[in-house]
Amino acid sequence: MTSTVTPGAAVTSGPAPRGTDGGGATARGKVVRGKPMQAGPFTYLILVVVTLISVFPLYYTIVMASHTNAEMAASTPPLLPNGSLFGNISKAFELAPLNKGLVNSLIVAGCVTLGTVAFCTLAGFAFAKLRFRGSNLLLGLCIGTMMVPMQMGIIPLYMLMAKFGFAGHLQSVILPTLVTAFGVFFMRQYLASAVPDELIEAGYVDGAGTFRIFCSIVLPAARPAMSVLAMLTFLTAWNDFFWPLIALSSQNPTVQVSFQSLATGYAPEQSIIMAGTLYGTIPVLIVFALLGRQIVGGIMQGAVKG
């Protein structure tokens, strides 16, 4: 109890801080005798169909993006990709500033992720492990706000940004989404069980300040939850549409907003719209393919927390 606190100790002596996809996978092996029954061919058939439906629109986007419009209008639409993809993508660049959109999205999602993870970990730690007057009230307030629709605030928010001179600039998108109530709640739930109170007390006994304890005990233990929160926040910020549409102009858009200029252009051509959409979507799909396991684990872990 009174041993010197080291970062390593926090991780090893914490009550099983889960890896990002630990829960389901390891639990499965042990439960074999119990419930999960071996799947029959019928189960596989349905799952394959569902998978095809999930992936088909994305696949067909590639097909559409790689044909000319005339080919797409044939009485039997093509089902395999063709060679016009790069030509269509370069035509899409003329309609919408896609590269600028991608860079902007990267900046916005990166800043939002950093801010959210940092601020929500700080607040989550306070709610989970520090006792202070009004903490229940503040936490309740925080959770209650998850019900408020985005539409509720956009008019004054837009005016506020205009007053600061941020309208049309990336700050206007980054600032309001820099924290999420969900993030605070998620970190609080994780830290409440991942860091033993004894460890924190031991830190105090040894004369460490709260910030020292946060840095050397809480942060290492919080890392798995922080990475889950980071992935989910990044995805959400990257895909956000409503507020960026209002706050940004079509000359300086995020990639989601730039899709709109593709589709609203004069006499939109199907293949070119699809090529542009594909170009703007592929980065996140690649990241998703790489981190898919972790994201799946994070979503499932978030679902049973609390």
Place this chain on the structure above:
Amino acid sequence: MTASSTTATPPAAASPVSRRPARRSVRPGSKVAYAYVAPFFLVFAAFSLYPWLDTAWVSLHNVRLTSYDKQTWVGLDNYRNLFTNEFFYNALRNTISIGIISTVPQLCLALGIAHLLNYRLRGRTFFRVAMLMPYATSLAAATVIFLELFDANLGIVNWGLHLLHLPQPDWQGSKWPSQVAISAIITWRWTGYNALIYLAGMQAIDSALYEAAAIDGASRWQQFRYVTLPGLRPTILFTIVVSTIGAAQLFGEPLLYHNGIPNGGTAGQYQTLGLLMYQQGWTNDRLGLAAATAWTMFAIIVLAVLTNLFLARRRERKVGGPALPVVAGPAALEVTR
């Protein structure tokens, strides 16, 4: 046999009795905690709380984008205007109907898929990741893609229907087909995600319950009906609440489904409340009216959520199941967009 539960036991349970008083004396005063929650609440107050309250103030005024500082007091005129306006009721009806078409089949499908994913499977991770691909696809991209799939003349959906000698509806111009198409986008994006939420809930159910049921001779269906469903009830309620909130503020899909024109189709056939609010404020330059719509939407959401909770509670009292749920999912992120 609770191996499937992913929640760790709180450490407090195993600790000595003398711990509590000790902690009180050891921990420093509470003031420092405020520094940790301050960044969150400062950002929150500036960019969420203040705008929400100001929206209420704006809704009582006549305000234009160009002259935001010159607000003229009109009392409840904006609300009166809204509630006597056919556009509002059209949008309200569409929001409800699209909400039902997009949510009910989606959650039923997700439940079925989760049940299948809960079997012992080869390629388990592959199926899960593949089903989450639509969730990673943005709303904007998905809508633009589906707009082409559902194109009345060139779309592959109508081509397939033509092959099957089925009628080929105008997915853009007619009311119900267009609402079904928009619901299809939402269903496509969110079914896999909700299936994972349900799957997590299913894996948290104590497998001893299944063993007991099996010993009592319960069939697979009976196990699903009497073990899985009751165990999932808090999760199901959570997804219903989140979907309700999401459906009530539907905006991006109907906007992009009409190429970015915020009228919800040529005859407003898929105009929603969220879109109407945008149209009032940013197309018609009537911010006061838009603010009144925003607060009305909030009231509708609160009402819908309370109704859900009330129905669930009454049902639970009848069945004698667990109390209200405290489940949070990352879906809440989407809600706070």
